[in-house]
Structures are given as structure tokens and as C-alpha cells.
Amino acid sequence: MTVETKMNRPGPLKAEGSWSNVFSYHTMDIEVAKSEGIYFYDVNGNKYIDASGGPMAFTLPHGDKRMKEAISKQMENFTHVHPTLSNKPQADYCSKLAEVTPKNLNTSYLVCGGSEAVETAIKAARQYHLASGNPSKHKVISNYGSYHGMTLATQGLSGNPGYQRHFGEMLTKWPHIHQYSDHDKPDGMSREEWGLKCAERLEKMIYFEGPKTVSAYIATPQGCGSDYAAVAPKEYWQRIREICDRYDVLLIADEVVTGFGRTGKWFAMEHFDVEADIMTVAKGITGCYVPMGAVVVSDRVNEPFKSGAAYFVHGFTNGGHPLGCAAATKALEIYQEDNLIDNSNKMGNYLHSFKEELLDRPCIKDVRGWGLMMCLEVVASKESGEYFESSKGAEGVFQSIALKNGLAFYSTLYGARREPIFKRGLPLMISPPISINKNQIDDLMHRLYESLDEWQEEMGVC
Ligand SMILES: Cc1ncc(COP(=O)(O)O)c(C=O)c1O
Structure with a gap:
């Protein structure tokens, strides 16, 4: 399967122009123009899968x-x-x-x-x-x-x-x-x-x-x-x-x-x-x-x-x-x-069938959840079980790689600000709109694998 949408890696939005009047706005430099089904489209026509349903919130298809x-x-x-x-x-x-x-x-x-x-x-x-x-x-x-x-x-x-x-x-x-x-x-x-x-x-x-x-x-x-x-x-x-x-x-x-x-x-x-x-x-x-x-x-x-x-x-x-x-x-x-609750159950089972493949990756320590709520515990090293120090900006790097590959993930807030005393990874949520179908899950997983590979290489996870 090929990735249809590839764009330059977006960076963090700067407080310039009309954004300078928005109080303390932290996000990536992508302006959404339209949303439909499980997808967002930006003003340049690029398409993104809403991989975590915004903040684990958008259960319904967009633009219904x-x-x-x-x-x-x-x-x-x-x-x-x-x-x-x-x-x-x-x-x-x-x-x-x-x-x-x-x-x-x-x-x-x-x-x-x-x-x-x-x-x-x-x-x-x-x-x-x-x-x-x-x-x-x-x-x-x-x-x-x-x-x-x-x-x-x-x-x-x-x-x-x-x-x-x-x-x-x-x-x-x-x-x-x-x-x-x-x-x-x-x-x-x-x-x-x-x-x-x-x-x-x-x-x-x-x-x-x-x-x-x-x-x-x-x-x-x-x-x-x-x-x-x-x-x-x-x-x-x-x-x-x-x-x-x-x-x-x-x-x-x-x-x-x-x-x-x-x-x-x-x-x-x-x-x-x-x-x-x-x-x-x-x-x-x-x-x-x-x-x-x-x-x-x-x-x-x-x-x-x-x-x-x-x-x-x-x-x-x-x-x-x-x-x-x-x-x-x-x-x-x-x-x-639309039988969406049943769809969440069935598509959830399908999503979780990727668990072992995900666990094969050096950066994934745990895969858990139910229905269309899957959490990947992402780590810097499986041996230490820990995530990167906040100074490495690892979460921002992942966000921008994923966006370039057409996946919009919710920034979990647990990354950059997490306390280092716990040896735990970063929870990355896969929780798309529950109307998602099998082909769309395949597409999401393909883009996710690609994003994880790029991120592992850039961050030096092995
Ligand atoms: C479990 C839980 N309770 C409450 C809230 C707060 O909801 P809201 O952001 O709509 O105020 C959230 C938000 O993510 C949540 O995850």
C-alpha cells in the first residue's frame, strides 16, 4: 500500500499574524479547512486520518x-x-x-x-x-x-x-x-x-x-x-x-x-x-x-x-x-x-490484531485497551522502560513525522511534562472515529508503522 499524502514536515506554529492574538496557543503549523468521515483536510488540500479522534473525543464521523x-x-x-x-x-x-x-x-x-x-x-x-x-x-x-x-x-x-x-x-x-x-x-x-x-x-x-x-x-x-x-x-x-x-x-x-x-x-x-x-x-x-x-x-x-x-x-x-x-x-x-457501537467492537478487535506486530518494534513496550481505544506505550528503550527527557522534544518530533505521513495524533500532555521518577513510556492513543472501517484501519496502521520507523531512526531507538 502506498501513502497517498506526503508533505513537508510541519513545525510548531509561531505566534505571528492573526495567531499573535490567541493566548498561549501551542500546536502544529497546519490549518484545517474541512473534515469528513475519519479525515481532516488542510488549506493546501492535504489529507490526515484523525488517528486519536482529537482528544479521544470524536466518536462520530466528521461532517455528517x-x-x-x-x-x-x-x-x-x-x-x-x-x-x-x-x-x-x-x-x-x-x-x-x-x-x-x-x-x-x-x-x-x-x-x-x-x-x-x-x-x-x-x-x-x-x-x-x-x-x-x-x-x-x-x-x-x-x-x-x-x-x-x-x-x-x-x-x-x-x-x-x-x-x-x-x-x-x-x-x-x-x-x-x-x-x-x-x-x-x-x-x-x-x-x-x-x-x-x-x-x-x-x-x-x-x-x-x-x-x-x-x-x-x-x-x-x-x-x-x-x-x-x-x-x-x-x-x-x-x-x-x-x-x-x-x-x-x-x-x-x-x-x-x-x-x-x-x-x-x-x-x-x-x-x-x-x-x-x-x-x-x-x-x-x-x-x-x-x-x-x-x-x-x-x-x-x-x-x-x-x-x-x-x-x-x-x-x-x-x-x-x-x-x-x-x-x-x-x-x-x-x-x-449505523450500528456504531457494534462497529467499535468489531473494528476494535481488528485493530488489536496488530498488537504483536506493534510489540516487535523497539519503541513499543506495551499495547493495551479495548474497542477503538488502543494505547501504545512508547519508550526510548525497552530495557530501561523509560521515555525521552523532555529536552529531546521526542513527542513533537513524532507529531510532525506523523502529520507528514497523513496522521493526526493527539498530544497526550504526558510527554514533555512527565515526571522522570517513573520508569514508564509515553501513552500514544489510537482512538479514531468509531465509524472507521477495515481498509481505513489498514491505511492508518501502514502510516503508523512508517511514522514509528522514521521516529525510531531519528531519535536513535534500537
Ligand atoms: C476522563 C476525563 N474527564 C473529564 C475531562 C474533561 O473534559 P473537558 O475537556 O470536556 O472539560 C476529560 C478530558 O479529556 C477526561 O479525559
Whole structure:
């Protein structure tokens, strides 16, 4: 197979011309003119495969006419609703969403993105406990290495000192535990046994913080940071569920990345037969056609709000925006009509069939994930298991080689800024729109192999 698109290697964008008015913009010097299916086109007509679905976000095909029509139609009717009037598109969408969410997760609060969804979730948990006669429950436990957003509250939850460094004094110091990882599993121990051991960390943290003070535990189903796309055994999540129940701690599944088919099921927690009490979603909810997010609460959490015992003290001007609701409703229809969740599962299996070939390369230490979410752990040397020092600019070099070969990857943010104390590689995510077909995966892999070979040679990986 030949690579159709070859261009000069793009470099980092300089803050010149109209870009000089954009605050702190970091990107490559490529201007997108159009997007369609799994592809972007730049102003010079070069074509790029959207290899990581933007920031693991674009689940739907780009440029889908059905989305454009649904959003335009809503625009012709009305674009916003006065807060004292009812917003029917919101009610209709919440009903439709409840048809695909897990059994007990039936009631949604609509927001404008993932960070807002996470903040909303921890406030809903707090108010649930207040209304249930547990006023001291307010702490939220989260994972080290996790990412839950960029607002101050969500950054406090995110267990990544790289992001927290500049804002330390401004952040809430939430307790963190280590997430499940295959990386530090003791030799000879099964994944199941290790999963149960890892889950014990939650119980210990609840004990030491004081069960009466702990409101919720928030985690992504797919790991995060160095452990992106780590799939824990079912036993891990089932034990986490038991521990949360034992101490009346709400389990919040942050499905901002994994929701809407990314892992081959509607929502990733379904793989473990575990239901959260609260689920946060964004990204795939509209495939990013319109900014949108949602917090879905279980019937139990909804009860005091439904009965009138509690009133949720919260709200955003653009939460439940009618254009967002029109886009999200159409997105759900497209997922169903085009069998995209099933496609993610089937194409995911096909993508993962390249695992051994990928592992043959000196720069790939691990390949993991599920559905159309594959993480390559890229290293400078398999022996050391480490990535390059940030001064080598290895991630930028890879980005620019990949773009030249027609592949757009998301810069993971874990590269240049990563802490050197952990002997881990750089997570490189392959998570294209879930409408991708077999030939397109072949094309993506061909370009990826070519890019990895060039990068290995340039960086001296052998
Ligand atoms: C797991 C998770 N939660 C929350 C967020 C924040 O979402 P947003 O960027 O839409 O605010 C992200 C963003 O990548 C995420 O990966």
C-alpha cells in the first residue's frame, strides 16, 4: 500500500499574524479547512486520518449531514430558552439517553463539557448525602495519575502533579489512591488476585479518612496517565462497588472518554457488570459537534431530588442548550442507525490484531485497551522502560513525522511534562472515529508503522 499524502514536515506554529492574538496557543503549523468521515483536510488540500479522534473525543464521523440538519433545524425553531420557560429538547434528550444508559442510571443533568460534568457530579453527591442525613460526607477520593478536567475543582481531583504544580495553593487537597495497573503486578500473582489487592487501597483510604466524611470515589473505567487504556479485571471493579456500598460512598464513573461506544459497549463500566451511582459523559455525547456534557444519576441518588426533599443548587447558563440537545439526540440516532457501537467492537478487535506486530518494534513496550481505544506505550528503550527527557522534544518530533505521513495524533500532555521518577513510556492513543472501517484501519496502521520507523531512526531507538 502506498501513502497517498506526503508533505513537508510541519513545525510548531509561531505566534505571528492573526495567531499573535490567541493566548498561549501551542500546536502544529497546519490549518484545517474541512473534515469528513475519519479525515481532516488542510488549506493546501492535504489529507490526515484523525488517528486519536482529537482528544479521544470524536466518536462520530466528521461532517455528517444528519448532524448539520438536526442542529440547523433546531436553530430555525429557537436557540435558547428563558430559564423560566420549559426546554422540551432537553426533556426529550434525557428520555432518549435513559434508553441506552445502564439500568438504574435514568436521570440526567445537562452541562457543556467534561469538566463541568465532573464538578456537577461531586456537587450532586454532596447534596445527596446532605439530603440523606449525612452532612459530614463531603470528601471525594480519586486516583493518582488521573485526569478529570481543567477547572480548579476537577484539577484537585486529577492526581497529576504536572497539572497541579502551578495552582497548588488554589486546589482542594482530595485524597488519592493508586489505580489498577498491570505494570506493577507482582510476578506470579494473577490479574484477579492483584485486582482485589488494588481495590483494598480504596477501603484503607476510606478507613483513614473516616467513612463518615467520604462522599464519593471517582475513577475512569479505562485507567489514566501512564496507565491509559489499562483494562482492570472484573474482580477489581466488583470489589470497588462492594466497598463503596459498605461505607455509603457513591461510585462516580467518569465516562467522559469511554462513553458512547469508544470501548465497544455504550459505556465502559458495562464490561465489568458494575453500575456506578453517578456517571459523567461528554465528548461522544455529541461527537463534539456542539459543546455538551451530562451527569447521569441513579434512581437512588435521584430520589431525594425527585421527592422534593432536596433541590439541586447548581446551574449553568448554557447547560441543556437546545442546540446541544438537538445534536445529542441526533448523535444517539446515528449511533443506533449505523450500528456504531457494534462497529467499535468489531473494528476494535481488528485493530488489536496488530498488537504483536506493534510489540516487535523497539519503541513499543506495551499495547493495551479495548474497542477503538488502543494505547501504545512508547519508550526510548525497552530495557530501561523509560521515555525521552523532555529536552529531546521526542513527542513533537513524532507529531510532525506523523502529520507528514497523513496522521493526526493527539498530544497526550504526558510527554514533555512527565515526571522522570517513573520508569514508564509515553501513552500514544489510537482512538479514531468509531465509524472507521477495515481498509481505513489498514491505511492508518501502514502510516503508523512508517511514522514509528522514521521516529525510531531519528531519535536513535534500537
Ligand atoms: C476522563 C476525563 N474527564 C473529564 C475531562 C474533561 O473534559 P473537558 O475537556 O470536556 O472539560 C476529560 C478530558 O479529556 C477526561 O479525559
